[in-house]
Amino acid sequence: MNGYCYILECSDGSYYVGSTVDLERRLSQHELGIGAAYTRSRRPVRLVWYECYPRIDAAYAREKQIQNWGRDKRRALIEGRADELPLLARNYADRFSGE
Structure with missing residues (x-):
C-alpha cells in the first residue's frame, strides 16, 4: 500500500506536515475542518509539496524527519x-x- 508525506501551507503562512495512505481524502478532510486540530483553525490550507512512498511507514518516517x-x-x-x-x-x- 502506498503512503504519502505532504506539506500544507496554512492561511497564517505556517506549514503542516503529515502522512496518509489516501492523499485526496486527507486533503478533503483538512479543507472541511475534520483533519488535524492544527489545521482546523488555519483554513484554508493549500498542498505545497508531497512525496509518494511504497509503504505508509516510510511516509510516516519522512513526516517525522521533516517535522524536525x-x-x-x-x-x-x-x-x-x-x-x-x-x-x-x-x-x-x-x-x-x-x-
Whole structure:
C-alpha cells in the first residue's frame, strides 16, 4: 500500500506536515475542518509539496524527519532546492553551538 508525506501551507503562512495512505481524502478532510486540530483553525490550507512512498511507514518516517526541520529548510524542500538542504541543516546547528 502506498503512503504519502505532504506539506500544507496554512492561511497564517505556517506549514503542516503529515502522512496518509489516501492523499485526496486527507486533503478533503483538512479543507472541511475534520483533519488535524492544527489545521482546523488555519483554513484554508493549500498542498505545497508531497512525496509518494511504497509503504505508509516510510511516509510516516519522512513526516517525522521533516517535522524536525526549520521553516527555511522546509521552504527549500517545497521549492525543489534539494542541494541547499544540507547547508540549512548545518546553519541551523551553528546558530546554537556558539560558533
